[in-house]
Amino acid sequence: MSRLVVVSNRMPLGSNPSGGLVVALQDAMEKGGGLWIGVQPDADVLEGAEPAGENAVSVPGANFDRVAAVVPASAYDDYYLGYANSVLWPLCHGRMELIEQRPHYRAAYEAINSRLAKVVARFLRPDDILWVHDYHHLPLAAALRAEGVQNAIGFFLHIPFPTAANIHAVTGVEDVMSWISQYDLVGLQTQRDVSSAMDVFRQFPDSQFLMDGSLRFRNRTFEIKSFPIGIDAAAFRDIAARSRARLAPRARRWIIGAERLDYSKGLPHRLRAFGKLLETEIDLQGAVSFLQIASPTREDVQAYREIREELEQLSGAVNGRFSDINYTPIQYLNRGVPRDRLAGLFRQADVGLVTPLADGMNLVAKEYVAAQDAEDPGVLVLSGFAGAHEQLGQHALIANPYDIEQMARTIAAALLMPLEERIERHQAMLRIVMEQDVAWWSESFLNALEAKRLGSEFLSILKRLPDHDRVSD
Ligand code: G6P
DSSP states (O other), X not given: OOOEEEEOSOXXXXXXXXXXXXXXXXXXXXXXXXXXXXXXXOGGGSTTOEEOSTTEEEOOSSSSEEEEEEOOHXXXXXXXXXXXXXXXXXXXXXXXXXXXXXXXXXHHHHHXXXXXXXXXXXXXXXXXXXXEESGGGTTHHHHHHHTTOOSOEEEEOOSOOOOTTXXXXXXXXXXXXXXXXXXXXXXXXXXXXXXXXXHHHHTSTTEEEOTTSOEEETTEEEEEEEOOOOOOHHHHHHHHHHOOOOOSSTTSEEEEEEEESOGGGOHHHHHHHHHHHHHHOGGGTTTEEEEEEEEOOOTTSHHHHHHHHHHHHHHHHHHHHHOBTTBOSEEEEOSOOOHHHHHHHHHHOSEEEEOOSSBSOOHHHHHHHHHSOTTSOOEEEEETTBTTHHHHTTTSEEEOTTOHHHHHHHHHHHHHOOHHHHHHHHHHHHHHHHHTOHHHHHHHHHHHHHHHHHHHHHHHHHHHSOGGGSOOO
């Protein structure tokens, strides 16, 4: 069997904060094994790391092999804080006013990917399956091909694909298209993302849409499909049921939100909606509290510092207005919470708020559903901007973060929903979350990639055959 080699900027390393990508892939890698290659600006911080050739260390201690490609810290900042998170992240999340393009960001982004390609190429065996993750590594396949790598290479974008109009904000957009085309299979979260990608390619005369559904850009043929990412639902359900974490006081109704403190998550809108709820539903004052967990992230980027200040101010304002001696309406935690505690808190909360302004999938929506007690489940309030909306939107309550009053009314409806309806909606969502879990996601992607690999092997055998041996059609 071929070995799976995963490449992503971040990988699970002890105290590293984890977003959706690491959580999902770690679940997949722990079951199947393989090699995970990440990027590390400062190898000294890695406990137990051992030298592994030029610019690389290996990090033992997991159920799979881990290698960190070591890069200079200042170039890492220009690549990670700069091009990845000040150009591509706002671009993909439609926050064009936050894009900051600098030539040295792009240069560092390309240089780090070239350096990473050299490390990956050194570890790669001819029959390995290579799966690259996320916007940090758009040029990696091109850099690997330049190193002579011929393996099948898959790519999965965890965040939304930019729209056909927004893509023009990127300087050198055709290079970006050409980077993408060096992959054999490009996985996106939703059908909506696939439509955006098709619209983007359609704008360029070098694109050709082939009869078998694949795409040709310049001299490369590749495929773009959606593979909605899942969670290890059975395990999370289990952790939630066993967790000892408690929301106190129990007599109160609880609303929960939990994410990285990112401007794409719509947190200010959510706090405003909660304030509006307390203002309009006077009976709820003192009876419902909102626990918002927002773990700090990318704090050296200005936009993240600003959103943090805004949230502190907003939660202070709502609390100042509605608090009482024994009542704090908003409990705002600006830090992460361990996964087992989080699972228990989700299980106890009456309402889970997942109301981003833009989001690739949003695994919290799925975790909230998985964590619920099927006999007395809470209600998921979801925005149409989360990728999860494509799978769960029919059964969740839908809130529009751009309409604060509508969102407040939706939260009120969630708090009032009768048990029977809660069970019915939850059952439908739980089925989807359990069936389309993380193993289903990685298997579907890897099967599709394997099919591409076999297809192109077959073609290359055909090309090598003398003309009279070819099968005519
Ligand atoms: C999102 C991205 C991931 C990223 C995670 C955490 O889920 O898709 O690629 O790892 O956020 O962000 P960070 O910048 O801390 O790695």
